[in-house]
Amino acid sequence: MNAILEADSTLTDRYQTTVPEPVRRALGLQKRDSIHYEVLADGQVRLSRAAQHKSDPVVVSFLALLDKDLVRGGSVTRANTDLVTSIQRLVNGVDIDLDAALSPDDE
Numbered sequence: 848m849n850a851i852l853e854a855d856s857t858l859t860d861r862y863q864t865t866v867p868e869p870v871r872r873a874l875g876l877q878k879r880d881s882i883h884y885e886v887l888a889d890g891q892v893r894l895s896r897a898a899q900h901k902s903d904p905v906v907v908s909f910l911a912l913l914d915k916d917l918v919r920g921g922s923v924t925r926a927n928t929d930l931v932t933s934i935q936r937l938v939n940g941v942d943i944d945l946d947a948a949l950s951p952d953d954e
Contacts, residue, residue, distance in 0.1 A: 870894070 854867035866876060874896045876882070881897035917923070 852869055852873055854870050856864040856867055858864050866874075866882070870876075874882075874894075876896060883895045883897040885893040885895070887893060913923070
């Protein structure tokens with residue numbers, strides 16, 4: 848495969864490097880973006896912009912609630928063993944299809 852762009856960078860003592868400006872521009876990289884590395888069988892490395900993950904609004908809301916509680920002096924503790932055992936008994940043998948529609952309207 849013929850290269851359309853070549854650039855070099857140097858590793859620091861901590862194995863860090865700066866992505867050269869022409870590569871950042873070609874990949875549309877901004878500060879704090881993630882980079883995906885793919886090592887091929889022939890030893891070549893393919894570098895690309897990592898896929899952006901969509902935030903789950905439920906998780907975001909839960910984390911905001913948790914943060915608000917912690918700011919007010921709350922604390923996070925491990926669930927006690929009896930509660931975990933009780934929950935495990937309740938769901939034992941229950942099959943759940945995480946890909947199934949929640950209602951006929953969701954199909």
